Amino acid sequence: MTLAGLSLRDLEYAVAVGRLRHFGRAAEQCGVSQSALSEQIRKLEAILGVALFERTRRRVEPTPRGALLLRRAEAVLAEARFLIAAAQHAAEPLSGELRLGVIATLGPYYLPGLLGALRARFPRLQLRLTEARTAELLQQVRRGELDAALLALPADDAELSAQALFFEPFHLVCPAQHVLSQMARVTLADLDRDGMLLLEEGHCLRDQALALCGTAAAGSPARFASSLEMLRNMIAAGEGFSLLPLLATAGRAADGLTHCRKLDDPAAGRTIGLCWRRSDPRGEEFRTLAALLAAEAPAGTRRCHGAAVGGDAV
């Protein structure tokens, strides 16, 4: 368009000549032959319509106009070098801003222990964290409002890629005096669907709990909690029991009001994964990140390793 044929390289040549006052040495410094530099300067002068230099056999001096334009040229080059420098920074994997979403039943229990390791490994990574429910997270990732999300797999979406991080078992949490707390072994089959407390609709944890305990029966609305913490309070109040992900139970077993125990079903739990837009060019970085997260899987979980799960196979 308006920048007819102007080239950064030619500006460099001109600036070099302006500095060194010598075509030969300028050519050497620019790594081209003197003839090439001479021709390019000539071309540049033609483009600008201004004679940049006054040539004598013994002297090369910028004309007054040339000196002014050379200063402008240096400004252009400076900006270009800023661009290069910014690109070099940006080229570092997992640097800069990363908008990461997390499901509400994982974030508060998982992230606090994670951020330190993350910062140590990727000090230039700036996390922007969002907490929401699975459907919202997926939507935001699809729309590009988030770069990636931590959620329970599978996240069935052809547009997304995902990689499993670790398997987080569900534990049974019931009131301290509850009959389930007395049994030697507890399996999913032992759970009374009517006594189970659930999260509101939209939380994947609710669906997983229901799926584990067979077909849904119409529970009373009062038995829905809007958050995990609320759910825990309801259990402590004797309202019923529930399945809670391991990380949400850590360090809380000894409050006296609730009883927390493992289930004897190894399949009872959820697979936490990282997902992102399949089309995002940072796919490799996300895999690297996922590898780190899997390697740093919290105690009690079972680390997943292996290839990422492709979009439609998630």
Added chain:
Amino acid sequence: MTLAGLSLRDLEYAVAVGRLRHFGRAAEQCGVSQSALSEQIRKLEAILGVALFERTRRRVEPTPRGALLLRRAEAVLAEARFLIAAAQHAAEPLSGELRLGVIATLGPYYLPGLLGALRARFPRLQLRLTEARTAELLQQVRRGELDAALLALPADDAELSAQALFFEPFHLVCPAQHVLSQMARVTLADLDRDGMLLLEEGHCLRDQALALCGTAAAGSPARFASSLEMLRNMIAAGEGFSLLPLLATAGRAADGLTHCRKLDDPAAGRTIGLCWRRSDPRGEEFRTLAALLAAEAPAGTRRCHGAAVGGDAV
């Protein structure tokens, strides 16, 4: 050097894609085929080491890093456009700064009436005026400390070009009651060398006056003036007479103390010319300027027209 292969055109392509979010339309706007633009974007991404865009079939979005780098790219382009704009301004003939020297026996009498016309014709020309004697002016022009000078030709210097502007006759100025003021006709031959007042050494006018009046006799040192005005005062005081250039006599004839009259020698006078470094790329502009100055030659002078006088022919 450090800006490996970066090209302003490619930055324009990238910015267009970033704005339009569409390779095809961006290509159209940039006036290239879609394939060319696509390849150049790919090359640019390779150079920067950063994926600038996330491509889906239906969407093209800058990556967060891409968005950042595109902003930098726009800054580069903005500077480049400034450069182009500055060049377009600078390309206007006789615009910008012009360091012009004038001999002291001409400047004060010639320039005041000239500057208005000059400003009207070349409103963007900014004159930096210097007053000095011929040798100094020539030296400064040669050294590039001045761009051009107004002086009496010939200025014999192979390094310089010059163009004659006008012939300025010398008038005889003598005390009002002086014998020369009574004569019907006065020629150079009538002038008594011992009664003639001169400027100090270095002034070309001194040399010219001496040359016109034959070989020099040793005048008394007291009869040298350091400036034309001083010379005029000495004449008014009855110290002697002198030859003064026409412009220096204008509007002063009626002061009662001095008498001013033409000489009957058409050759008595000096040719005022403009000179500049032969190697200065603005030669054409100087010729244009000289043409204007010749056309605007002051009343009483004889305009010179025709080709410029080459350096060694001056």
Added chain:
DNA sequence: CCGCCGCAATCGGTGCTACCGATCGTTGCA
């Protein structure tokens, strides 16, 4: 469910031009 459309990527071919080495012309110097 299929075929069409829109779009970016890709491919093969072409012409421009940046580049080089060699040479020229000028200038200043020994």
Added chain:
DNA sequence: TGCAACGATCGGTAGCACCGATTGCGGCGG
């Protein structure tokens, strides 16, 4: 007067920007 330095110029070459055509993929309408 010959020599050295320097920028301009020239002929030839190779790289690459560009083009038109095609492919491949995803969305949409029938």
